[in-house]
């Protein structure tokens with residue numbers, strides 16, 4: 001770069017930063033448009049890492065990316081990215097990008113770097129389709145797809161339609177089962193709708209923030225920056241960090257409360273109880289909006305494979321109505337003192353938080369993610385957070401509310417909204433509910449009753465892999481995840497425990513962009529496009545749907561994932577019919593050209609057609625047969641479906657607007673988003689005016705109407721404290737907690753592929769308490785062996801305090817395949833959500 | 849724009865871009881939120897890092913640039929800043945890597 005260009009680029013960078021500071025503060029920067037200075041073409045995109053969903057403008061010159069800029073028009077991030085944005089572009093260009101299909105001829109080479117040979121697409125597709133067809137015809141229970149919260153919406157939609165309607169198989173689940181399932185089940189239990197009521201805008205207005213087991217500063221940096229801006233804005237804003245270990249998020253918190261693992265359940269209950277016994281509940285809000293319940297208790301844990309079908313396992317979802325008095329009586333056990341005794345947090349500290357909830361003028365925001373969700377009572381802990389907010393009426397108001405943060409860029413948009421789960425259909429619909437199946441049949445033009453074959457939910461993630469490990473799976477296909485690194489209990493699932501060698505017997509197909517731990521176990525690898533090498537759509541934690549445009553071509557022979565699904569579907573469904581018509585044409589004829597055996601149109605147009613079909617699920621007025629079932633015109637069902645509740649806008653609106661939070665409503669010819677669900681007020685200001693006018697009731701307490709909930713009332717369900725699956729003992733004296741750090745993401749399958757980048761990334765370390773180290777004779781940097789009842793792993797110990805665990809607890813991130821910490825992590829899961837508890841494995845630590 | 853602190857730091861540090869002329873360079877800009885009360889020290893420790901400049905503050909956010917030889921070096925320096933005591937958040941705004949052969 002010559003000096004004048006350098007001066008110009010630097011001046012541009014500086015002015016963009018000053019402009020963005022204004023945008024982040026809610027002002028319009030001087031001089032208007034922020035982006036400029038480049039010679040290339042600019043494409044709109046979204047970061048492909050975390051659930052924050054930051055907008056990014058990608059500048060392309062001569063077919064390659066030359067700059068990235070935070071998108072000032074994306075309201076989720078308002079021009080900011082975290083430092084991971086620096087190497088986003090570089091991720092596309094790692095030397096070992098997969099560019100040709102690969103086939104493994106000898107399954108005995110699985111688990112090694114050898115054994116895969118290059119193949120043509122034709123050979124690889126024929127092989128995969130043949131294996132799938134044989135396995136499918138023999139026994140549908142022995143095939144599965146494991147998808148992802150990183151698959152764009154149209155990709156997840158095609159997949160769901162192929163698997164559920166094409167193969168009539170429910171064995172499809174996403175990696176979001178490992179991160180969001182507890183939040184999802186609680187959303188459905190409490191509100192009967194899977195969504196956060198508030199939005200990121202609450203971060204700009206809250207008076208009190210409470211982080212529950214969430215290292216937001218590292219896992220959701222741009223949102224943490226928004227929280228910090230609010231704190232530094234001069235207002236008397238407080239942040240309480242409730243955590244099991246000191247993290248970067250603790251550093252600037254006003255108060256840090258370190259609690260004993262699992263006792264968050266009791267702390268939240270003590271706050272609810274404080275509101276009840278001190279008459280500090282919002283009684284008008286309760287009277288208008290809340291129904292009370294109790295639920296099944298003494299659930300034990302999923303130690304055995306047969307847990308779900310056991311007597312107790314079958315009851316876990318049971319609830320019974322209760323009066324407020326009955327609910328209060330159950331809650332009364334949770335005095336501040338009792339919670340203090342269980343948690344180790346002082347009664348005075350818990351009371352300090354409770355008083356914020358008790359103050360009707362204080363806006364309180366609870367924020368949580370994996371600490372709450374990856375919990376042996378993860379669904380319950382989500383409930384207990386909602387209970388505090390429901391009792392105090394601190395919900396559906398700007399600056400107020402419980403906010404479940406998501407881990408992956410489109411865990412909400414694809415895994416949840418498209419419904420890639422074993423029990424779901426698109427848009428919150430359930431396979432088990434007849435009206436939901438009829439509605440889906442209407443949209444997919446299937447004969448009435450066609451989907452009755454998938455009435456029973458399929459296998460959830462851990463069940464899929466437990467069955468596979470026992471040799472009960474013939475075919476597994478995975479995409480956009482790295483299961484061989486991120487699943488818990490890898491000692492079992494990777495067949496290191498010789499009792500479980502199923503991974504070597506199952507035919508495994510992996511769609512990937514780089515060689516990973518999972519491709520080491522693949523029989524076939526399909527090389528695919530990543531990030532902006534194709535167009536896609538993400539849905540982030542605040543209900544925002546955003547399109548990322550195709551900016552560059554995928555390398556070599558790498559293809560769009562959807563192309564691989566349809567090529568296999570076309571082969572597998574050969575000769576199959578639906579209602580007398582060719583099955584493949586019936587499902588995918590609207591985007592596929594039989595003659596060319598390829599997409600029937602340009603890339604954007606295919607995305608648009610797919611999205612427009614998907615959009616009918618939330619716009620029943622677009623298809624009369626669907627609308628009839630939505631409105632229950634025949635009266636054969638119990639109620640209306642209210643599918644407009646999650647209304648999405650036409651595809652091109654998203655291209656224009658850099659993302660919109662649903663429901664998006666058409667008012668006077670304009671599509672307006674919703675920031676605060678169930679809150680009455682002007683739609684133009686982000687309130688749920690259209691939804692309430694259609695299905696809700698005006699004039700209720702707090703100007704709120706929960707029109708999607710049964711009887712218009714969310715449920716406050718009493719959920720007690722029940723202990724973790726295992727408690728430290730003489731043999732295994734430590735808790736082992738796992739998580740993530742700022743510089744990496746997920747399993748490192750992308751970030752670790754760039755050799756030079758490795759230098760800048762932190763080494764995988766086991767953070768330990770200094771006293772524990774002293775006792776065990778371990779020094780900073782020593783290699784230690786961490787052993788649990790599940791397996792063991794060697795890792796370097798650290799006392800550098802990247803995170804600072806209390807005595808008796810240790811922490812490691814899970815980003816490095818060479819230090820596979822999940823070999824030692826338990827696969828115990830929350831009985832309701834089936835989401836594993838990655839945070840509380842018991843271990844012993846020995847110096848190697 | 850608040851440049852008071854910045855000016856005092858500029859006087860105390862010498863701004864030496866790590867490369868000049870036609871050498872490849874990656875230029876990126878950031879907004880930093882700093883812990884209240886220690887802004888001056890933190891600005892000084894940021895500016896003391898090679899290739900790092902602090903340009904002023906707006907709406908409580910400090911505008912920082914990093915000039916480095918590569919994306920990786922940029923990331924390394926940015927990571928260092930995120931770990932400095934007193935840096936509450938450090939967000940990327942723009943990164944130009946037109947000079948770098950990303951391997952395409």
Ligand code: SF4
Pocket residue numbers: 047048049050051052053054077080081082083084085220221222223
């Ligand atoms: S990783 Fe998350 S916070 Fe960072 S830029 Fe990407 S979406 Fe934003």
